[in-house]
Amino acid sequence: MKLNYRTVIFAIAIVFGVFFSAPSLLQLQDGKKITLGLDLQGGLHLLLGVKTEEATKSRIKSITASIKHFTEREDILVDALSFDESSITFTLLDIDDVKRVKNYLKDTTGISVDVNAESFLLELTPEEVIRTQKQAVDQAIETIRNRLDQFGLTEPVVARQGDEKILVQLAGIKTQEDEQRARELISRAAKLELMAVDEDRAARVQNMSHADAAAYGDIILDDVKNPAIKYLVREIPILDGGMLTDASMGFDQNNRPLINFKLNAEGAEIFGDFTGKNVGKRLAVVLDGKVYSAPNINERIGGGSGQISGSYTVEEAKDLAIALRSGALLAPIYVMEKRSVGPSLGADSIEASMVALIGGFVLVILFMMLYYRAAGVVANIALIANLFIILAVMSLFGATLTLPGMAGIVLTVGMAVDANVIITERIRELLLEGKSIHKAIEEGYANAVRAILDANITTLIAAIVLYAYGTGAIKGFAITISIGILASMLTAILGTHGIYQLLESKIHKSKNNNFWFGIRESK
Template sequence: MKLNYRIVIFALAIVFGIVFSIPSLLQTQNGKKITLGLDLQGGLHMLLGVKTDEAIKSRIKSVAASVKHFADRNDILIDGLTFDENSVRFEVLDSDELQAFNDFLSKIDGAKTDIQGDVITLTFTPQEVQKIKKLAITQAIETIRNRLDQFGLSEPIVARQGKDKILVELAGIKTAQEEQRARELISRAAKLELMAVDEARNARVYNMSDTDAAAYGDVILPDAKNPKIKYLVHEIPILDGSMLTGANVGFDKNNRPVIDFKLNSEGADIFGDFTGKNVGKRLAIVLDGKVFSAPNINERIGGGAGQISGNYTVLEAKDLAIALRSGALLAPIYLMEKRSVGPSLGADSIKASMIALIGGFALVIVFMIVYYRMAGVIANIALIANLILLLAIMSLFGATLTLPGMAGIVLTVGMAVDANVIISERIRELIYEGKSMHKAIEDGYSNAMSAILDANITTLIAAVVLYVYGTGAIKGFAITMSIGILASMLTAILGTHGIYDLLEKKISKSKDYKFWFGIKG
């Protein structure tokens, strides 16, 4: 027997497979392991809707804040600044400043202005409205994904489903507390706004209705700690969370958790200008429509840093910081469907899948040995190597194994052995024709190669398409099938060829084709 490059590569592949599959097979503390999907370890399945109309209102409100800041910074007098769901309206008191304002508004994407005398009305084009709605869904997907990644869950699935829905699957959620925490983190708007308190009217806030407040361009907001306490603040914010660049958990002088936040350069300029012009007044720090604090402005605050204090636990402060860092949702989301998969159901799925895998694997092994004798044993060695290699590659990349992924492994077993069935049949045909063993082996692999490549490449293309256009569990099936196909090309073709090269002289010398290939020589 003589070593050849094929057998060396095959041996190295087996060693690689054993080393990197051990952490997953034995569930060791160290080493990279395969992550079990929602259907195998239990978790939470949710279908979310997005209120895209609210994204338009949010964008309009942001434009109104920009108009106010532009007027304040350039000492342009405006009056009657109001906004609704579709437009911003205000009057420029000095007609000579109309052109400056028109130039400023023309830089806003998709904006359409209508000037009647000194009154400017800004709306968005229908194309821009659709663009904002689409962006709200895309941004919600990215924001939710970022939040869940920072939350610490392994391989959360967040994907668009249909035109305006979002599918969220969280594996490993096992308790009601974990589920509640995840749902709150996903649904939290995390909309930060810095709003000026209407000092002239705030004393009358408890005798005002929302309609009364709106007549002054104000809005009534509750205190986050005590909802009975009310604040009257100007509806148009000084700035919002879109200018936030960071948020982290800190501790105040009494060692209570707080959120330290930082603004970008534009936000820092606006913050500095406002605080410089409003010394002695109050600035409300508003998060999701609740006032967390309303400190007095004692001096101009530069640097663009601020702090949100509240009665949180460390865990609540951490989740809030995650929500702020990942960005506010442009539009609120709502729960359309929720389904919990218990760990026991996941365990049942694993048990049923393992029975199918082991049963199918055992039947294939028995059939190959009975029908092909030693050629079947060689094919089975390649099959075992293929499975070990598949597990190793999935472990190395920390892939998630789902129930369809298990089905992909079962399918891989059939496809891997199919290649050796074709090769063995080709070799048997050539032996019947009286070819020498060397010729039978070489021509057998050569003749079988086109059929094997055609089958594997077409299946691989199908798997790639499933991965690109599929979601969640479909991707899991595509991944395992793709890795299995590539691994089988190495084990079932290169590996078995190397074994035959190693045993060629021994087979030729024995002439016992019944023993080696299950046929009469």
Template sequence: MKLNYRVAIFGLALLFGIVVSAPSLLNSSWGKKVTLGLDLQGGLHMLLGVKTDEAVKAHTKSIAASIKRFTQKKDILIDDLKFDQKSIDFTLLDSDDKKAIEEYLKGIKGVTYAFNGEKVHIELTPKEIEETKKHAIDQAIETIRNRLDQFGLSEPLVAKQGDGSILVELAGIKSAEDEQRARELISRAARLELMAVDEDRAGRVYTMTPQEAAEYGDVILSDVKNPKVKYLVREIPIIEGDMLTDAHVGFDQNNRPVIDFTLNAEGAEIFGDFTGKNVGKRLAIVLDGKVYSDPRINERIGGGSGQISGNYTVVEAKDLAIALRSGALLAPIYMLEKRSVGPSLGADSIKASMIALVSGFVLVMLFMVLYYKMAGVIANIALIANLFLILAIMALFGATLTLPGMAGIVLTVGMAVDANVIITERIRELLREGVSIHKAIEDGYSNAMSAILDANITTLIAAVVLYVYGTGAIKGFAITMSIGILASMLTAILGTHGIYEMLEKRIAKSKNNHFWFGIKA
């Protein structure tokens, strides 16, 4: 026996597979491990709906706020600025400013506008409304995914389902407390707004109706700590959450958790200008429609930073900071369906999958040994190495193993041994023709290569397509199948070839083709 480079590579690959997959197989506390999916370890399954009409209203409100900022910056006098679901109205006090207003409105995408004397009416186009609704769903998916990533969950599934629903699967959520935290983090709008308090009418807030407040361009909000405390604030905010660049947990002078936030350059400029012009007045810090504080402005505030204080724990403050950093939801979301998958059900799935995998594996190995003798044993060595490599690569990259992923491994077992069947049959054909062992092995691999490559490459292409366009369970199946195909190319082609080369002289000397390849005399 003489070692060759093929056996050396195969041996290193097998060693790598055993060492890296060991923590997953032994369930140890050290090393990287394969993460089990929702169907294997239990967790939370949710189907969420999105209130897209609210996204349209928020978009309209944002346009109204931008118009207000533009007119203030250019010293254009307007009055009675109001908005509803999809339109904005205001009065232009100086007709000389009409051209400047019109030029600005031309630059706003997806709106139509009309002048009726000094009255200006702006409306979202039907196309813009549809695009806003679609964007709200896409943005909700991305925002929820970002929040859950920062929450620390391993590979949460967040995907669009149907026209307007969002599927969320969180593996490893076992306690009611973790479930509640995850649900609150997902559903929290995290819409931060800095709104001016209407000092002229603030004293009437407890006797004023919401309809009367709306006539003045105001809205009545309640205090986050005490819902009985009311505030009358301007409906169009000074600063919106999309100007936020960072939010993190800090502590006030009493060592209570607070949220320190930072604004972008535009927000900092607007914040500085507003506070400079409104010294002595109050500015309400509003989060998700609740007033957290209403500090009085003592001087111009530059730097674009602020603080949100409230009666919450460090964990709640951390989750709030995550929600703010990952961005506000453009539209509220609501629960359509929720179910918990218990760890016991996951354990049953693992047990059933392992029975299928082990039984399939053993039957394949038995067939190979009984039919191909020692060639079958060599093929089985490659098959074992293939399984170790699949687990090792999944553990190395932190991939999630799901129930369909287990099915992908079972399928890979069949595909991996198929390559060895083709190679062994080619070798047997050549040996029957009376060629030497060396030529039979070399030509056998050469003749089988095109068929093996064609089959593996086409299957790999299908797996890649499944991964790119599939979701959840389909991705899990595609991942394990892809890894298995690539691993089998190494073990079944390179590894077994090297073993045959190493044993070639012994095989030739024994002259027992039945023992080595199962050829009947």
């Protein structure tokens, strides 16, 4: 028996497989483990709708805020700057400023500009409305995915369903508290706005209606802690969360949780200009339509940073920071369907899948041993190694195992055996032709490898396409198939070849092809 590099590599692969799959198989505390998907361990299934019409209103509001900042910075006098759900109107007091404003608006994409003397009417183009609504859904998917990743959930499924629906599947959500926390994090708009308090009329806010406030270009907002406290603020915000670059939880001097936020360069400039011109007045920090604080501006605030204080717990502050950091939703979302998947379904699925896997595995092993004798034992060693390697790789990368993924493992068992059958049959054919053991093994592998590679590469391409264009469970199936194909090529082509080379002299001396390859001598 002579050791060879193929046997060494195969032995290393087996050790790797056993070592890294052990935490998952034995459920050890230490080490990386495979995560079970929603269909196996239970969790939360949500179908969300997106109010895309609100996205166009947000776009209009954002353009209005930009126009307001531009005209104030350039000392352009504007009268009656207002907006509704589809348009923006304003009038310039000096006709000489019309050209400057028109040049500024050229850089704003997706709007049509109608100018009549000093009066402007701006509307989103039909193409921009469609683009904004589509972007709202795309951005919602990305934002929800980012929030859930930062929340700590492993491989949540977030995918588009139709034009305006989003499918969310969260594995491992078991308690009512976790479910409520996840739902709030998903649905929270996290829309941050800094808005000027109308100091001239703020004292009368308790006696004003929303229509009265609108007549002055204001809106009435509630205090987040006490809805009885009202604030009269300018409807057009100074800036919004689109200029936010970072948010993190911190603590004030009394060790109470608060949110620190930072703005981008444009936001910092707007923030600095506004605070510099409004010393002594109040600036309302508004989040999702509620006023969290309205501090007095004591001096110009540069650097583009601020704080949001409120009476919330550390956990609430962390979730709020996650929501702000991952970005505000362009349009509100609502739950269309909710299903809690119980762990009993997962237990039944696991049990049924394990019966299929073990049953199929045992039958394959028995067939290989009875039909191919010692060669079948070699194939079975490669098969067992193949399973350990699949589990090890999935554990190492913390992959999520779903029911289709388990089906992929079962299918991989058959594919791995198929490669060993092709190799053994080629060797048997050459031995029956009278070739020596050495030539039969070497030529058998040379002839079999081409067929094995062709079959496995085409299957691997199909699995890659499934992963690229599939979602959720389909991706899980594609991952297990891909890992299984690569592992089977390692164990079948390299591993068993090394074992035969190791045993070659012993096979030659025994001259018992029936024992080694199941070849029955003809009488």
